[in-house]
Amino acid sequence: DYNITEKEKVILNKLIQGLGYKQIAHECFISKETLNSHIKNIYKKLDVHSRGEVAAKFGSLLDN
Secondary structure, eight states, X not given: OOOOOHHXXXXXXXXXXXXXXXXXXXXXXXXXXXXXXXXXXXXXHHTOSSHHHHHHHHGGGSOO
């Protein structure tokens, strides 16, 4: 367990689906700054440094 919140799981799924940051922020009803904060937290929790690493390591574990 990586202590990923429900909001972070939603964001992760959208990242893996290839949505852009602006679109993710819009769909999650948050600002781009708040999204960036969530993404930094996600990357730290998962010990990754890019969207590609997230998709490669964890894409199959998340709901589509």
